Amino acid sequence: MKKFIVLAVIVLLCVASWAGATYFVGANVQSRYTGLIDQYGHFGPFTLTTQSYDKGFLESRAQTVVEIRVPQSPSEDGQENAEDAVSFVFEHTFRHGPLPLGASGQQTGGPALALVETRLVSFSADEEDFEKLLAEIPALAEPFAFSKIALDGSVRSRVTIPAFENQSEGNLVRWGGFTLESQAGPDMKTLMGTFDMPKMELIMADGRLTWNGISGRFDLAETLPMLYVGTSQASFGVMDMSFIDKQSGQLKTMQMKGFEVASDSSVDGTLVRYEQTLEFGGVTVEGETFGPGVLEIEMNNLDGEALSSFQxxxxxxxxxxDSFNPEELVGRMLPLYLQLFQNLAAGNPELTIRKLHFATPQGDVDGRVRVKLDGNAGAAAGNPAALLQSLDAEADLSVAESLARSLAKDTIRQNLMGARERGDFPPYSDEEIANLVEQQVDGQIDGLLAQNFLVSDGANLKASATFSNGELVLNGTLLPLFQGQ
Known part of the structure; x- marks a missing residue:
């Protein structure tokens, strides 16, 4: 009998402990939720507010309203219209434990303090439109986001928007869905994850678009408040477009090949280093391919504290x-950017374009650039003289002569054609204008070569420049920056 009483007391104590822990976790889940809303509840055109929070013993529910304000174009009388607001209501279901086994089937297994499910319950359109949307795409009514708050306070999340097909007003949309898996460490000090949107297809009466989607990954750590460094990568799939040209009635086609972006950043003390590589597969328009292209950028000696403060x-x-007016925001942002430039200049920042390459049917473009500011020289955005004295730069550029001539011809031809239409130029025939274009292009390139602004190197035109101590040297010749020097 005594053993039974002892076991009963132990069980009761365990239940009481679990109940107390559950109540404590529930209160902390609510506190964390409201804290995130307070911290990120207003950012530019996005506003997050809590519509309701019903706290229960084992389960709580909350509804969050996400409002997006979109500035409208000016009216016909020139008066600026009010902003248009679009709102969505999301419902969160919090199952607070502790939960020794977590939950299965949602990739949120394992011990957890709490589990969270999120789904869309309404948006700013009327109820009838919302019900119609759910009838056409039933998957939108199901929970699409699942999060697990682990025992150490880290959060693992999975957002899944299922694939769907929708046909409306003669247009067919096929979407391959979207998946985001992420993990945030305690206090959001680390962020890592992957994302994937497999495919999207839009079929219309006068055209078609197919995009093989986007995927990527990120692994970041907060080194200073709101300053994250680490690695990230994104791959943009091939995009095919075909459409009927309204003027000619002919079918036009375009293909944009893959696009890769890879970034890597780190901090040494308080100085940030950043590298980014962009690889563009090219774009084909009516049988002509522009690309591939590569751009490699490196930045060094960026003041981390200045970047953190700016963020x-x-x-x-x-x-x-209170208003998302683009012109007003630009006016308020400009002083911040000027101050950021001033703070970054003090750390001797350096920007290097290590590689620039782009291929075209008329020839290639290649180049490299290095720019460095000497903070000890007093670089200031509002003081051009001091800025020039603090600037140290060098650049090399190579352009196929055939490409340079093609670009110059297009520009001159458009100018002459426009002048002829306005009556500012004699009514020459197209053939006569073509001859004038050839003469002007020859004269311009020959003049640049004669003045040593360009150097001929086989099939390419090249230029090499350095700037140091306020002096510019172009192709080995010192050039005065101001008249009279």
Missing amino acids: GQVQDLYRDS
Whole structure:
């Protein structure tokens, strides 16, 4: 009998402990939810507010309203219209434990403090339109986001928007869905994850678009407030477009090949290093292919504290802004950018374009650039003289002569054609204008070569320049920056 009483007491204590822990976790889940809404509830055109929070013992529910304000174009009388607001209501279901086994079937297994499910329950259109949308795409009514708050406070999330097909007003949309898997460490100090949108297809009466989607990954860590460094990569799939030209009535085609973006950043003390590589597969328009292209960028000696402070100032600006007027925001952002430039200049920042290459049917473009600011020389955005004295730069550029001539011809031809239409130029025939174009292009290129602004190297035109101590040297010749020097 005594053993039974002892076991009963132990069980009761365990139940009481679990109940107390459950109540404690539930209160902390609510506190964390409201804290995130307070922190990120207002950012530019996005506003997040809590519509309701019903706290229960094992399960709580909350509804979050996400409002997006879109500025409208001016009316016909020139008066600026009010902003148009689009709102969505999301419902969150919090199952707070502790949950020793977590949940299965949603990739959120394992011990957890709480599990969260999120789904869309309404949007700003009327109820009838919302019900119609759910009837056409039933998957939107199901929970699409699942999160697990682990025992150490980290959060693992999975967002899944299923694939769907929708036909409306003669247009057919096929979407391959979207998946985002992420993991945030305690206090959001680390962020890592992957995302994938397999495919999208749009079929219309006068055209078709097929895109093989986008995928990528990221692995970032916060080194200073709101300053994350690490690696990220994104791959943009092939995009095919075909459409009926309204003027000629002929079918036009275009294909954009793959596009890769890879970034890598790190911090040494308080100085940030950043590298980015962009690889463009090319674009084919009516049988002509432009590309491939490569751009490699490196930045060094970026003041991390200045970047962190700038991020905080931008967030405060958006949070305190009552209007999302682009012109007003630009006016308020400009002083912040000027101050950021001033702060970054003090750390001797350096920008290097290590590689620039782009192929065209008329020839290739290649180049490299290095720019460095000497903070000890007093670089200031508002003081051009001091800025020039603090600037140290060098650049090399090579352009196929056939490409340079083609670009110059297009520009001159358009100018002459426009002048003829306006009556500012004699009514020459197209053939006569073509001859004038050839003469002007020859004269311009010969003049640039004669003045040593360009150097001929086989089939290419090249230029090499350095700038240091306020002096510009182009192709080995010192050039005065101001008249009279």
